[in-house]
Each structure stands twice: as C-alpha cells, then as structure tokens.
Amino acid sequence: MANRDIETGLSHSADGSGAQPRTLLRFLTCGSVDDGKSTLIGRLLHDTGQIPDDQMETLARDSARHGTAGDAVDFALLVDGLQAEREQGITIDVAYRYFSTERRKFIVADTPGHEEYTRNMATGASTADLAIVLVDARCGILAQTRRHSTIASLLGIRHMVLAVNKIDLVGYDDQAFCRIIEDFREFAEGLSFESLCAIPMSARHGDNVSGRSPKTPWYDGPSLLEHLETVDVEPRSCEKPFRFPVQYVSRPNADFRGFAGQIASGSIAVGDAVAVAKSGQTSVVRDIVTFDGALARAIEGQAVTLVLQDEIDVSRGNMLVAPDNRPHIADQFQARIIWFDADPLIPGRSYVLRTETDSVTATVTTLKHRVDINSFAHIAAKSLQMNDIGVCNLSTQAPLAFDAYDDNRVTGHFILIDRLTDRTVGAGLIDYPLRRAANVHWQALEVNRDARAALKHQKPAVIWFTGLSGSGKSTIANRLEKLLHARGHHTYMLDGDNVRHGLNRDLGFTDADRVENIRRVAEVAKLMADAGLIVIVSFISPFRSERRLAREMMVPGEFMEVFIDTPLEECARRDPKGLYKKAMNGEIQNFTGITSPYEPPLAPELHLKTLDAGPEELAMQIELLLGADRP
Template identity: 70%
Template sequence: MSSLQSMPPQDIEPYLADEDKKTILRFITCGSVDDGKSTLIGRLLYDAKLIFDDQLATLGRVGTADGKETDFALLLDGLEAEREQGITIDVAYRYFETPKRKFIVADTPGHEEYTRNMVTGASTADLAIVLIDSRQGILQQTRRHSYIASLLGIRHVVLAVNKMDLVDFQQTVFDKVVSDYLAFAAGLSFASIQPMPISARFGDNVIGASDSMPWYHGPALLDHLEIVEFAAVEQSKAFRFPVQLVMRPNAEFRGYAGQVASGRILVDDAVVVARSGQHSSVKAIVTRDGNLGSAVEGEAVTLVLSDEVDASRGDMLVAPAARPFVADQFQAIVIWFDANAMMPGRSYILRNETDSVSATVTALKHRVNVNSFTREAAKTLRMNEIGVCNISTQSPIVFDPYRDNRATGNFIFVDRVTNATVGAGLIDFPLRRANNVHWQATDVNKAARSAMKNQRPAVLWFTGLSGSGKSTIANALEQSLQLKGNHTYLLDGDNVRHGLNRDLGFTDEDRVENIRRVAEVAKLMADAGLIVLVSFISPFRDERRMARELMEEGEFIEIFVDTPLDECARRDPKGLYEKALAGKIANFTGISSPYEPPDDPELHLRTIGYEPIALALKIEAFLDGRLGTK
C-alpha cells in the first residue's frame, strides 16, 4: 500500500476537515458459497493500492494453468479453518477510504450453516454486493441472502455477476443472469439494483473498465461505490438513548451513560423514561473531552438530567413527543439460525437494545418461501427459515417497529441452556389487544386461599418415561395426602389429553404446547391454594424449566421417576413400547423421540426394587419438611 505523502503542518487542519466531511458507506458482500466474495474485496483493495506491503507478502499463492497467482481471498479469510476449507465462516470487516468516501465492508459467509453471520453483517449495512457465479446463476442462498438484505433495510444492491472469465466474457450469459435476478427481486424493496459483469480473479470492472467486455458501458465497482447515494444518518429520527450505566462518582453527580441509538439531543431538551413515563430535561451532555451542546446518533455520552428519575441500566430515555411502544406482545419477522427447530410455546431469552427477558413464540402465523415469497402454513421454523410470529415476553419491553428504527426494532433469541444465539427478529407492531388485557386484582388472594386450607400450595412435577410409574406413585401420594386433610389435585397426562389438550398430537411442537398449557393450569391451581400433582412425561428440560419459572420461588418441586428404558418396555402397561419398536407409533419418547432427564431435581426416585407406596411415602416425608404437610 502506498504511504501517505509528507504534509506541511499548515495543511493538516484543512486535510482533517475534509476527511470529516467524507460520508461513510457500510456495505456487505453476500451470495452463495464460492461465488468469489472474499476474492472480490481482496482484489479491490489490492488494485486500489490499499494493502500494506507486509500484508501482501503473507498472502498465499494458488496454482493456475499458467503458474502461480496471488490468492486475494486470504486478505479476508483470516481464520485457520477458513483457509483450510476455502470458505468464509465468520464476518470479516475491512475499513478503507478513497479520496471521495470512507468505507466499511463486511465480507459475509455464503454457506447456509453461517447465515446467522450474514445477518450480523447486514444489520448495519447501507448497500449489498450480491455475487453470482456466472456459471451457476441464481441459487437458493442467493435468494435467501437477497431476501434477508431486503428485510434488514438495505435499499441498494450491486448485482456482481462474477467469474465472467470462465464463460468467455459472453454478454448473453450476463444478460440472462441479470434478467432472472431482476424478475426475482421485483418483489423486494430495493431502491436501486446496479448489475455489473466482473472477474474478481483478474480485476475486470473492479476499479476500472475491462478490455475483455467492451459491450459493458456501466461503472466499475469502486466508481459506483464512490458515487451511490444512500440515506445518511437521519438526525430527524426520534431520539432514543438506551442507558448502559448509571454514573455516580460522588454524591453530587448522577449521569446516564450510553450511546445515542437514533436522533439528536440538545441541552435543555425534554426527555421521558420510556417504561415509567417519568419526565425530565437534559441539564448537561458530558464526555471525556468536555461538555457538548448536542449529541447525535452513534455518539457515546453521559446525560445529566434536571430531575431525579428512576432510571437504570436497561431503561431508555426518549423524546416525549415520539415515544416508543412498551408492550409484552408483538408481531415480528423471525430468522431462525439453530439446528434445533424453533417451537411455539418454548421459552427463550429475548435480548434487544435494552432488555433481556424470557419470551415465547405464541403463534407461528406463516413461513415465507424465499423463492416465491409465498406464505406457507407451518408449525415450526427450521434452520435458516423465515417466518412471521406472535411473541409474548415475560415483562413489557421498549421497542419501535423495525421499519422506523433499525436500532430499537430488532432482537435476538438466545437458548436458555447453551446461551447460543438461535434466532433474530424484526418487530412489526405491538399486538394492541394485549394492551387492553390487564391482570384483574381480586380481594381474595393466594395467601387467603392457602390459609383457609391450612397448607402451603405447591406443584409436584412428576417426570419420567412412559411406564416409569409416575401416575401410580402420584396417585398413591394423593391418597395419603387426602387422608391427612390436604387439598390436592392430580393432573395426569392421559386424562388431560381427553379434554384440554385433545387437539394436540405427539410431535415435538405439540409436546411443547402440551406442557405449556398444563403448566398454566397448574399455576392457577396453586393460586387456588392447592397442592398440585402433575404427572407428565414432559421430555424436554426447557419446558420443565419454563413451568418452574411460572411458579413462585420454592413452589415447584421436580420429581424424577427414574426407571430404565428396558424396564419400562418390560412393564409396557399400555402395549405402546411393542408398537413403537415395530415402527407403528411415531415420536415415541425413549424410542423415536428423545427424553432429557432432569439435571438437578428436588427428588430423584429410582424405582427398581421399591414399591410405589414406599416411594410415595418418601415424597411425603420430603413435603413434611418442605411444606409442613403433617
């Protein structure tokens, strides 16, 4: 890379002023695997003389018919696994500038497995370079990436038809790819699509016109990137300031530190704490380098307010005249990343700009076919699928529709056990019916009902394989508790499926919904002051954890009825194992569907060698100490 020429001191300030005036274009490369995304950016940086000599010296060489040539993809593929496999895995960011503009490029992976990384790179981009191998044409991942780019608010596309050298630079090949893509993209919300034929390998139409394609009269890639018009940071957007930290260095100072997510704030401007509705105004805008009169999107500052308000990490300061939504139910577009399918009713952690709360998908309204954009009926979303969902959070969150504010309208789903990011969402709108539904306070509460029954309520959750003895033990325990004067109710899996859950089958999705409904019923019964015995296979840890979190602290007692599979099959009280092993019953727990044993149950009952009544008495003794059931 050529070094900067020495500059007289008197010219430095004008130079820096000109640098500050340059716009910053954030763009991504995307498309299917091996379409040449990393090679294209590497070639662009090399031809524009934006690579340091020591970087160039470390690049590998790849074999060709004529000898050896530089492997420009290695400038972007920095991970060892990427270099070994010849694919991009992680998002690689590069920062560079030309005399006309500054750039931040995110080179995103094309492999289906790493779609989540493409979403990360596209979430802040203004433009997408969609690469297509001229020999392959439009592939499934090309469509998926284009659709996701549109969803994420990218409005400008460069359609880079690559590897033209491998089709003898034929215009007919280029025209066919462009025609197919424009027909596909007509249903997307792109403001501009600039097609261009390129050869990333040899640099054709990358920073200058190609002698091999005199029939192309459009701009070269770098020329287009330097002049394309895009929406710069909009200071007219509503002010949003997520609080990251409350600063209290001494008793005289209280400030709220964070980064302006959108809009502009000035000293003396009025603000509101979004969740509580408390009003105040900005007394000072503090930075490390001194106080400011204003702050705009992207600036990290500390706001000092004129009044003492109840705001802490996770709250958001907003403009009073343009307040965001605060709701616990909303519709969103969800992009699923995980190999384990998304299941309505399962509990995940939802994280957005300010909140981290438990959330469930209450309904999957439809799945989107990325080839035709048609809506398809579905019960779940599998890896890389996109759908429209209704979502319920454990407590209200602060948000804007994604179309209005990319920063405050997005969220991710996190698996509660592995802490892996399993999905991303773009919020459409709150479900207004949820805003009209409030918990009705009553004069007779759980404490009063429990006192009348002279007992502490509890939910005893029996889990184990079919035939393990759950219902038999639960039935024996209920009889014993009744004799002592306790008020109980037994919810049995088979009995509930005759009524409340008669519409559910035995797929993983239906099992999740089965347990969600039963957990809600058990919660209501505990609120009535009862000792509730729940006897369900409940094979998944996530759903048992969800049931536990519905109850008050110490109210949920998990009882693992541990009977080996071969013993359950030997007992086979309903003849189900024989049918399942013969392939006559699908989704049978322990045979064709998994059972996840509890990690740390309150009671672990090993049934081999024990009669049900003895195990029931063991539970009763535990309850005597826990609930005082004597």
C-alpha cells in the first residue's frame, strides 16, 4: 500500500484536520452481499437531512410492509429502488444518490455485491475518488471483499475506507474489529491506495456513521462522515497534459466547424496550440464555445466545443492533445482486463473494443496470466472466467490513441463487447504500447491478387465448410474440388485433420485451442485467396465468432459459408473414425456435439442437408452457387 498503514483510530486520532476540503467527492460503496451498503447510504441521507418528511412517512410504511428491519426504519429501501431488489433484500443495479453537508457535496454509487454484477461495481468505481468497502463484523474478509478492493485499486481509486459494519451484532467487540483489520492489512499490502481508514460502525443504528458512538469507547478515530468531509481528494490533474477526445464534429452551417467533447485532462485556452493525435497535424484554438457562452479557458471535466484556426481533419474517435506531450499511437498494447461474462475470454477471439470515443475490432493475442485476488500471484491460464482479472496483449485492426491508465483514467480505459450479442463482456486498463511491430511495414507488391487471379482465369474464393464430425464435410469438399479441377480451376483444400498434422500440430481441443486453430487456418486461406486460388476449407469450426472473423478477413463477396447439416444421431451412427464411441465412453474430452458445443450458422450462403441428397449432388449445388463467371 505504498508504505501506508491502515488508520484504525485505535492508537491515534485521524480527524483529518490537515485535509483540504473539496467542492465534490465521488465515492462508492461495495463489498459482499448483505453487508449493509444500501442501509449505510440511507443512513447518511437521513443524518444529513436529505429526506423530506413525506418521504420518511413512505419509508416507514415500506419498512413495515417489507419487514426487513423489524420495527425500525429500513434505510436500505431509500436506495434499493428496483422491485426485485426490495423483494430479495439485495442490490442488483448501480444506484446514484446525492447529498451535501456544509463542508462538501457528495455523489455516491451504491453497487451490487453479487459476483454476477461485478460489471456494475466496476462501472461505479470508474469515476470514484474513494471506495467504502463494507465488511460484516460477523463474517470478516470474504472473497468478494478482496475482489472489490482489487478492482477499486486497479481502477485508480486513491482512498479506501474499510467499514466494519454490524459491529452491534458482535457486541461492539474491539477484538473482532482488530482481527478484521489485521486480515485486511495482510491482504492490502499488494494494493495501491494512498490512504486506508478503518471504522467500526452500525449503519442500522447510526454508530460512527455521522457522529462518534459512545458504544465504541475504544475507538478514537473519525466517524465516516467526518472522514468523507476531510479526506484529501484534490485532483492531481493540474500537471497532466491536455487531452480532448472528440465526441462529435459540429457543423450547424457552412461558417462553423467545431469539435465537441469533454476535456479528459489538463486545460486549454484560446490561442493555445493543439495537435491531432493520430495524424500529427497542428493548429491553434480560435474559440472555446459552450452552451452558456464563449470561454477564454477550460479545464478538465468541462464539456466544450473547440474551434480551430485551420481546416484540419479531425473526426470522432480522434483526440486533440498538447503538441509537446502526445499520447501513444499503437495497434498493439498490454492491458489488465476484468472479465464480466459467463462465456470465458479466449485468446484469438475477436471482440469490439470501445474507448471514450473510438471503436475498433480487437483480438486478445496473448493471455499472459491471471491474477489471484487473494495473493496477487500470477497464475498461468488459457482463458479468463467470469470475474477473473488477467493481463493480456491485444491487437487492434486500426491504431488507437491512448495513455497508460495509471497516467490518465479517461484515455487509458476501454470495454470489450461481444460481436455477436453486443454484450459488454470485459473492461480493460491499458498498461503500455507494444512496439514489436513498429519497424515492420506492409510491403507494396507490384503483382497483386487481381493479376494472379487473371493469370488463372478465375475469381478467388474461400468456400468454408462447417458441420459436426462425421457430417460429410470432407467427402463433399473432395467432390467439389474434383469438379472444379476438371473444369480447369486452380484450387487448394485445407482439411481439419490434415492441418493438425503440421501447421496446428501443437494445438489441442480446448475452446482456446479451437479458436487459435481457426484463426491460423483463416490466415492461411486469406493468403491463398490472395494468390488467386479457390480455397476449400473443411473444418468443424464450432464457434460462430471465429467463422465471422474468417469472413471479415477476406475480400467482401469472396467468402462462402457452407453448412453441412447432418443430425448428431446420424453422425454418431456413421462414426467413420470411431470418435463418437470413444467420446461417449469418456475417452475423448472436448468432443464437439458431445462434451463441447457446436454453434450452427445463422445465415450461411448454402445450407446442405445430407439426408436429402448424396455428396455428388451437394457438390454440384456448391459449384452452381459459385457462379457462371468462373470459366
């Protein structure tokens, strides 16, 4: 913890008298399920006079009806607005609340405790200055306590409060408090908080929440509200370089062209020089426009429109920056990834990567290790499961402008989105660019794919066969190649079994290996099509995601997906290689259709049912679909 000890209030006063007040403090509450997060926020709202009389009356009626706090008022109901939350007594969404005291204004995010809602917790933490991690005094430090603390540290939260809640349920025992502090101290050595303050409290009864409680005479530290009012969260942004992600190009008429967005860091003034991050073009700020009028100067956090003196090319996804301190521009980088989805992260799989304003296709090229949330040990892994944290190398289809997350939280983060379902599956924090390909440039060749294809008097194509093992893919593909060869076409067939004897002999049959198997084959097929060939690919290729990746790698219109649709029962009956029998007896693991899933195509160019026709007829259907323009 960067040579910081936990402020416990047991041996010294932590009244924070030297802290500088700030206009606004953003903080979040997190921790395990039912540790009292919503109750704590409700108590803070009540004690700071934020609840009108009529709302208190409604709260009292709701408390009596739901019966979650006996005869007392259940302050959690102020925050748990969703009906499902009230019925279950848990928080499943991020709820934001606002309150203020004479010293400071506050925005608090109440985040869920359940593991499946870790993404919501990360959302709340992304803009917070301080995190309150609640711990049930009866249960101590749990796995979710560690996970949320680790995520808070990763996301750059500088200050942590360890709120040992429900201290009343252990008889206000100071030893219980000390044991939890000791456990957390040992764990938190690997975290990067600037300060960490431990407070014993009872959110339900108000002990040490807004005022110090006489029931804990052994504790002489601040109440929670005292600490929130005085903790030093002065932004460190004054020394950061100017960063302005462009969100929108405003052109209401021919005489005005401005670039709208929110200043991510630093400041800008009329007359200052700026550079376009990706192109390097420079200009000078002519005007700073806002809804309320023109400004001479703007700082971090302000939403403005910048008008430049010169007509330079800037679009959404680019960034205006300080000319003498520019961000990284790269298409490969290392990042820490927090994985949210039930389907695992698999290296080689393609995702949509979105930054503050940019969006690009990205692939996790290497999973370097998974981080153990208990010991922070680096553990070898082939995939990241839900709520895992890992360190990965990523490659993007186009260069991105970014900073390291530790230098700039806004320009150094991204999310990953599943390309088929549009689900947000992960969040990433960029560490640094990878310069491994910085000196490698694409070589322009005088003989191109069109010239090669013309020499062969044919149009290149990739015909991608997919289907279960035993469906007849290889048989039909062989018949097709014979037909095309007889008509004078130049072809090559890539068969799944054959390729595994050479190019992919190092790969097994886990999901991660299957993804890499298809990625390599797609790259080879792309090169062969570039050589002017008609490439016939016969692979099970069980995942839609990788088949889509293969399609997008090819020239538009030159990829044909052919679904060889044979029922599983028929494939097992045929069992040409005896594999189904072994798989059903447990002798083969990760066998598609038995112990590993197969995702059939949703819209293939050709859907062939082998029970309706023989291999020759089906091969002729494919040849017909290829078109009469292939002599």
